[in-house]
Amino acid sequence: xxxxxxxxxxxxxxxxxxxxxxxxxxxxxxxxxxxxxxxxxxxxxxxxxxxxxxxxxxxxxxxxxxxxxxxxxxxxxxxxxxxxxxxxxxxxxxxxxxxxxxxxxxxxxxxxxxxxxxxxxxxxxxxxxxxxxxxxxxxxxxxxxxxxxxxxxxxxxx
Numbered sequence: 618x619x620x621x622x623x624x625x626x627x628x629x630x631x632x633x634x635x636x637x638x639x640x641x642x643x644x645x646x647x648x649x650x651x652x653x654x655x656x657x658x659x660x661x662x663x664x665x666x667x668x669x670x671x672x673x674x675x676x677x678x679x680x681x682x683x684x685x686x687x688x689x690x691x692x693x694x695x696x697x698x699x700x701x702x703x704x705x706x707x708x709x710x711x712x713x714x715x716x717x718x719x720x721x722x723x724x725x726x727x728x729x730x731x732x733x734x735x736x737x738x739x740x741x742x743x744x745x746x747x748x749x750x751x752x753x754x755x756x757x758x759x760x761x762x763x764x765x766x767x768x769x770x771x772x773x774x775x
Contacts, residue, residue, distance in 0.1 A: 655690045656680070657770040659762055665700035667711040672775040673704075674715055677726055691725055694765060698731035698758025702738065705730045705752040713749050720751045731758030 658680055660673045677693045684691045695704075703709045705728055710716070719726055730752040738746045748754070755761045766772055 653690075655692055656684050657692045657765070657768070658694070659765050659770045659772050660693065660695045661758075661762060661772070661774045662695060662697045662701035662704050663699040663758075665703040665709075669775060670701075670704045670712045671715070674712060674719060676773060676775055677723070678719065681723055681725065692727075692770075693723075693725055694727045694729055694761075694770070696729040696731075696755075696758050696761050696765075698734045701758075702730055702734045702746075704728075705748050707747045707749050710749060716749060716751050728752050729755045729758065729761055731761075732756050734758065 658677075660676055662670060662673050673695055677695060680693060681691050697704050704712060705716075707713065716728065720728075728749075728751050730748050732754050733756070735746045735748070735754065762772065
């Protein structure tokens, strides 16, 4: 009986030792997976309100800071349409200086401007509506939000 107990002890000790040898290997793929995760966020701005625009920029900065501290990547797209297009207009944006600074510091932050809104503003104001250099014109802000959500982006409206 004691030989049998000794054999069981040796087998259990070997299993424990083997488990200790493979556990770091098992944990490594989980860390690698977390490192390549990209958190995707859409922030909608559809009001001509400087407080709301600054809140959207604060949200973007906070999201980036949170995930950067965890070693994760983030893709943030601020989509403007309707009165919110003023955020990206070169003549009326109350936050153009802040956008310029943030764009330099945060290459993962993009600003989308609705072409439909830009066209309607141009007709209404009878002049060309020029946008800041950081703005990327999309055919429709609303459709852009729909398509980004279909690609797995999380929607945020401050």
